[in-house]
Amino acid sequence: MTETVAGREIGSARRRSEDARLITGRTQWTDNLQLPGMCHVAFLRSPYAHARITGVDAAEARQRPGVVAVFTGADLADEQGSLPCAWPVTEDMRHPDHPPMAVDHVRYVGEPVACVVARDRYAAADALEAIDVDYEPLTPVLDMEQAVADGADLVHADLGTNSSYTWVFENGDLDAALRDAPVLIERRYVQQRLIPTAMEPRAVVCAPEGDGFTLWSATQIPHILRLMLATVTGIPEHRLRVIAPDVGGGFGSKLQVYGEEVLALLLARRLGRPIKWTESRSEGNLTVHHGRDQIQRLTLAAERDGTIRGLKVDLLADMGAYLMLVTPGIPLLGAFMFNGIYKMDAYSFTCTGVFTNKTPTDAYRGAGRPEATFAIERLMDELAAELDLDPIEVRRRNWIRHEEFPYDTIAGLTYDSGNYEAATDKALHLFEYDTLRAEQADRRERRDPVQLGIGVSTFTEMCGLAPSRVLGSLSYGAGGWEHASVRVLPSGKVEVVTGSSAHGQGHETAWAQITADRLGVPFEDVRVLHGDTSVSPKGMDTYGSRSLAVGGIALVNACDKVVDKARRVAAHLLEAAEEDLEFTGGRFSVRGVPDQARTIQEVALAAFAAHDLPDGVEPSLDSDATFDPDNFSFPHGTHLCAVEVDTETGFVRIRSYVAVDDVGLVVNPLIVEGQVHGGLAQGIAQALYEEAVYDAEGNLTTTTMADYLIPSAADLPHFVTDRTETPATTNPLGVKGVGEAGTIASTPAVVNAIVDALRPYGVRDVPMPCTPERVWRALNEQEGSA
Amino acid sequence: MPRVRIKVDGVTYEDEVEPRLLLVHYLRERLGKVGTPVGCDTTNCGACTVLLDGLSVKSCSVLAVQADGREITTVEGLGPGGELHPMQRAFHTEHALQCGFCTPGMIMASIDLLRENADPSEAEIREGLEGNLCRCTGYQNIVRAVRRAAEEMRQAPEREVTS
Ligand code: FES
Ligand code: FES
Numbered sequence: 029m030t031e032t033v034a035g036r037e038i039g040s041a042r043r044r045s046e047d048a049r050l051i052t053g054r055t056q057w058t059d060n061l062q063l064p065g066m067c068h069v070a071f072l073r074s075p076y077a078h079a080r081i082t083g084v085d086a087a088e089a090r091q092r093p094g095v096v097a098v099f100t101g102a103d104l105a106d107e108q109g110s111l112p113c114a115w116p117v118t119e120d121m122r123h124p125d126h127p128p129m130a131v132d133h134v135r136y137v138g139e140p141v142a143c144v145v146a147r148d149r150y151a152a153a154d155a156l157e158a159i160d161v162d163y164e165p166l167t168p169v170l171d172m173e174q175a176v177a178d179g180a181d182l183v184h185a186d187l188g189t190n191s192s193y194t195w196v197f198e199n200g201d202l203d204a205a206l207r208d209a210p211v212l213i214e215r216r217y218v219q220q221r222l223i224p225t226a227m228e229p230r231a232v233v234c235a236p237e238g239d240g241f242t243l244w245s246a247t248q249i250p251h252i253l254r255l256m257l258a259t260v261t262g263i264p265e266h267r268l269r270v271i272a273p274d275v276g277g278g279f280g281s282k283l284q285v286y287g288e289e290v291l292a293l294l295l296a297r298r299l300g301r302p303i304k305w306t307e308s309r310s311e312g313n314l315t316v317h318h319g320r321d322q323i324q325r326l327t328l329a330a331e332r333d334g335t336i337r338g339l340k341v342d343l344l345a346d347m348g349a350y351l352m353l354v355t356p357g358i359p360l361l362g363a364f365m366f367n368g369i370y371k372m373d374a375y376s377f378t379c380t381g382v383f384t385n386k387t388p389t390d391a392y393r394g395a396g397r398p399e400a401t402f403a404i405e406r407l408m409d410e411l412a413a414e415l416d417l418d419p420i421e422v423r424r425r426n427w428i429r430h431e432e433f434p435y436d437t438i439a440g441l442t443y444d445s446g447n448y449e450a451a452t453d454k455a456l457h458l459f460e461y462d463t464l465r466a467e468q469a470d471r472r473e474r475r476d477p478v479q480l481g482i483g484v485s486t487f488t489e490m491c492g493l494a495p496s497r498v499l500g501s502l503s504y505g506a507g508g509w510e511h512a513s514v515r516v517l518p519s520g521k522v523e524v525v526t527g528s529s530a531h532g533q534g535h536e537t538a539w540a541q542i543t544a545d546r547l548g549v550p551f552e553d554v555r556v557l558h559g560d561t562s563v564s565p566k567g568m569d570t571y572g573s574r575s576l577a578v579g580g581i582a583l584v585n586a587c588d589k590v591v592d593k594a595r596r597v598a599a600h601l602l603e604a605a606e607e608d609l610e611f612t613g614g615r616f617s618v619r620g621v622p623d624q625a626r627t628i629q630e631v632a633l634a635a636f637a638a639h640d641l642p643d644g645v646e647p648s649l650d651s652d653a654t655f656d657p658d659n660f661s662f663p664h665g666t667h668l669c670a671v672e673v674d675t676e677t678g679f680v681r682i683r684s685y686v687a688v689d690d691v692g693l694v695v696n697p698l699i700v701e702g703q704v705h706g707g708l709a710q711g712i713a714q715a716l717y718e719e720a721v722y723d724a725e726g727n728l729t730t731t732t733m734a735d736y737l738i739p740s741a742a743d744l745p746h747f748v749t750d751r752t753e754t755p756a757t758t759n760p761l762g763v764k765g766v767g768e769a770g771t772i773a774s775t776p777a778v779v780n781a782i783v784d785a786l787r788p789y790g791v792r793d794v795p796m797p798c799t800p801e802r803v804w805r806a807l808n809e810q811e812g813s814a
Numbered sequence: 815m816p817r818v819r820i821k822v823d824g825v826t827y828e829d830e831v832e833p834r835l836l837l838v839h840y841l842r843e844r845l846g847k848v849g850t851p852v853g854c855d856t857t858n859c860g861a862c863t864v865l866l867d868g869l870s871v872k873s874c875s876v877l878a879v880q881a882d883g884r885e886i887t888t889v890e891g892l893g894p895g896g897e898l899h900p901m902q903r904a905f906h907t908e909h910a911l912q913c914g915f916c917t918p919g920m921i922m923a924s925i926d927l928l929r930e931n932a933d934p935s936e937a938e939i940r941e942g943l944e945g946n947l948c949r950c951t952g953y954q955n956i957v958r959a960v961r962r963a964a965e966e967m968r969q970a971p972e973r974e975v976t977s
Binding site: 043044046047048049050051052053054055057059060062148150225226227228229274275276277279306308309310531532533534698699701702703705706707708709710732733734738740741742744746747770 | 911912913
C-alpha cells in the first residue's frame with residue numbers, strides 16, 4: 029500500500045496549464061499546419077438526398093490552373109474500402125457498404141462524389157465548379173415511421189428494408205404491470221436531430237513520412253482512428269502515426285472515422301505529397317455526424333399513490349444513410365437508463381434502427397442517455413400531474429434511497445452509490461422552491477399573461493465508459509480500458525503519458541494534479557503528454573465521461589507502481605526494511621528516524637545511475653498501467669429550472685436554473701464547474717433552440733450558423749451550481765465523471781418547466797425545440813379544442 | 815494584383831493579394847498569424863475577431879485589400895514583451911475557456927466591449943458578446959472574466975490596448 033499526501037493538489041482549483049497557449053494564440057490547430065509541397069483538397073458533394081450517379085466528367089476541372097489532380101469515387105473504388113462500424117449490435121444487423129467517396133449511388137445531401145487536389149484552397153474550390161455529375165434522382169426516405177411501414181421506398185435497395193436492427197431488453201412481468209396498474213401514462217416524444225457544432229471545424233493533414241504516413245486530425249480518438257485507418261486502407265498499422273494536436277471541442281462529433289480522413293491518407297499515398305483539408309462550417313453541418321433523432325413511444329404504469337410498476341419503451345432511432353463508427357449502439361446506451369433513479373419491477377425496451385436519406389447520426393454529448401433521461405423525467409412530471417402530486421414528491425416515492433445502495437436496477441445495472449435525497453434537498457434550498465411555487469400559484473390566480481413554470485430533473489447517467497466485458501457482451505468491437513505511463517526523469521521531473529485525448533477538458537492540469545499528489549512532487553514538475561500515437565502508444569481516447577473515471581485511475585495505478593518501486597530502491601539506499609519506510613510529501617523516511625530519508629527525486633537519480641540497485645531491480649522508476657473498470661460510474665444530481673412563459677407570444681425566458689451535481693470526488697472544482705456550465709448550455713439549447721431541419725426533398729435547411737442556432741451569451745441565464753459528494757465505490761479515487769451531466773439533466777428540466785407553466789391551459793407537451801411559435805401553438809391548439 | 819500595406823501586431827507587411835482574399839486567410843496563410851482561427855463561413859461565430867484600427871471586426875468579413883494602410887491587432891499582439899493583457903489574464907483566472915477555439919475572438923471582442931463601456935453589467939456583457947459563439951463554457955465564466963478585466967483596467971487605465 030502506498031500512503032499519499034492528503035489532497036494538496038487534488039481538490040484544488042488550479043488554473044489550467046493549457047490556457048497559456050490558448051489565450052495567446054500559440055495554439056496548434058490542425059488547420060494551422062503548413063508543410064512543404066502541401067496540397068489542398070476540396071470535395072464536390074451530392075446535392076441530392078437520394079440518387080444514382082450516372083456519369084462524372086472531370087476533364088475540364090483537371091485543366092484548371094493550380095489543379096494537381098481530380099478523383100471521382102470510381103477512381104478510388106479499388107482502394108478506398110468501406111468506412112467502419114465497430115458496433116454490430118445484433119447478429120443480423122444490416123450493415124450497408126459505406127464508401128468514403130460515393131461511387132454509383134448517393135444517399136444524403138453532402139455525400140462526397142469527387143474531389144479536387146490543388147495548390148491552394150481557393151483553386152481547389154474553384155475547380156469543383158468544372159466537374160459535371162449526372163444524377164438520376166430517386167425518392168428520398170425521410171420519415172422514420174413511414175420508412176418502416178410496408179411498401180416504403182428503400183435507402184439501400186439491396187437490404188430489402190430500411191430497418192437496420194431491432195434490439196430488445198426485457199426484465200420483469202411488464203404485461204402484468206400494464207394490465208393491473210390503475211394509472212397508465214402513454215406518451216410519444218420526439219428527440220429532434222441535433223448538430224454537435226464543435227467550434228473548431230474538422231480538419232485533417234496527411235503527409236508521407238519515410239516508409240509511412242503521419243496524419244494530423246481534429247479528432248477525439250487518435251488511437252482508434254489509427255487502427256481503423258489501417259483496417260480500412262490496408263496500410264499496416266505500424267506505418268501510421270496519428271496526431272490529434274490542439275482540438276477545438278468535439279462533443280462526440282470527433283469520435284468518428286470520417287471519409288475525409290481516409291481519403292486524405294489515400295491521396296497522400298497516391299500523390300506522394302502532404303494533403304490538407306479543412307471543412308467550411310456549411311460543409312460541416314451537412315457531413316459531421318448528427319445526434320439524437322429518436323421517436324419514443326412510452327408507457328409508464330403506476331399505482332394511485334404514485335408507485336411505479338413498470339415502463340415500456342419503444343424507439344425508432346434514425347441511423348441516417350449509413351452506420352458510422354458507433355451509430356447503432358448510441359440508442360442502446362440509453363437502454364439502461366430509461367428507468368432513471370427509480371425502482372420498478374418490470375421494464376421493456378425495444379429499439380429499431382432506421383435508415384433514412386439523411387446525414388448519419390452517432391455520438392453527441394450524452395449519447396443515448398439524454399434521450400432516456402428526457403423520457404423518464406418528462407414522464408415523472410406527467411405522472412405527478414395526473415395524480416395531483418408535487419413532482420418532487422412523486423420522485424421521492426420511487427427513487428432508490430441512499431441506504432439501499434448498491435442497488436441492482438431493473439435495467440440490469442448495479443448503481444454503486446448515490447444520495448438523491450441530499451442533492452435534492454440542497455437544490456430545493458438554493459432554488460427557493462416553496463417561494464417560487466407560491467409565486468406560481470399567485471400568477472395562476474391572477475391569470476397573469478406571463479406564467480411561471482418549475483421543472484424538475486433528478487437524473488443519473490452511466491459514465492466511465494466502460495467495463496470491457498460489458499462492451500464485449502454488447503458486441504462492441506473494442507474494450508473500454510485506459511492506459512497511462514509515468515516517466516520519472518533523471519532530474520526528478522515527471523512526464524505523464526495518457527491514452528485519453530483531451531480536446532478542451534483540461535487533462536494537462538488535472539493529470540498533473542493527480543500525479544503531484546501521488547508522487548509528492550511539485551505540480552510544475554509534471555508535464556502531461558497525449559494525443560500522438562508515437563508518444564502515447566496505447567489508448568482508448570476521450571468520450572463518454574470516461575477520462576477521469578477510467579484514464580485517471582490508470583494514472584493513479586501507474587503512479588502507485590512508481591512509488592512501490594522507488595520504495596524498494598530507497599530501502600536499499602537507506603539500508604532499511606521496506607516496511608519501515610514512510611512515504612509522505614515525496615520523501616521516503618525511516619519510521620522513527622525522520623532525518624534518514626531520500627526524496628523521490630534522489631531515488632529517481634539513483635535508479636537512473638543504477639550504480640547500486642537491489643538485486644533484480646531494473647534501472648529507472650518508469651511505470652505503465654492500465655485500468656479496466658468493473659462497473660460504470662453513476663453521477664447524479666437534481667436540476668431545477670424556473671421559466672417565465674409569455675402566453676401571448678409563446679416566448680420562454682429562463683428565470684433561474686439550479687444544478688446540484690454529484691460527480692463523486694472532485695479533482696479540480698474549477699474544471700468541474702466549467703463542464704457543468706457547458707453541458708447545461710447544450711442541454712438547454714436542445715430544449716429551446718436547436719434542430720437540424722430537412723425539407724421535403726431531403727435538403728438540410730440549417731447548414732449555416734445563421735440557420736442552426738447555437739445559443740449566444742445573451743440567450744443563456746446565469747446558472748447556480750453546487751455539488752454533493754458521494755464517492756464512487758468502484759474506483760480508488762471515488763470519481764465518477766462530469767462531461768455529460770449538464771447536457772443530460774437540463775433538457776427535461778427546461779421542458780418540464782415550460783409544460784408546468786402551461787398546464788392550467790391544458791397543455792401536456794411542447795415539442796422541442798420549444799420555440800415561441802411552438803409554445804404558442806401548443807397553447808392555442810389546446811384553447812381551440814377546449 | 816493589388817498591393818497592400820498592413821501593419822499587423824506592430825510589424826508592417828507589404829504584399830500582393832488577390833482582391834477576393836479574406837483578411838483572415840491573409841493573416842493565417844500569408845503571414846502565419848495562425849492565432850486567429852476560422853469557425854464559420856457566414857460571419858456568425860466571431861472566432862476570427864481582430865482589432866482594425868482599434869475596433870473589433872470579424873476578419874472573415876473583411877477583405878485583405880480593405881485593410882490596406884490600416885493597423886491590425888490579433889490576439890498574438892496583445893501582450894508586448896510576453897506580458898499578458900488584463901483580459902487574457904482574466905480569461906485564465908476565471909476559467910473562461912475550455913477548448914480555447916473561440917478564445918482569441920472572444921478576448922478581442924471583450925476588449926472592444928470595454929473600450930465602449932468600461933463598467934458593463936452582466937446583461938450588457940452578454941449582449942455585447944452576442945456575436946461571439948462558444949460551444950464549451952456556457953458563457954458564465956466569460957462574463958466573469960470580462961467583469962474582472964474591467965475592474966482591473968479601471969484601476970490601471972493607462973494600459974494601452976493596441977500594440
Ligand atoms: S470565422 Fe466565424 S465570424 Fe469569422
Ligand atoms: S472554449 Fe471551446 S468554443 Fe469556447
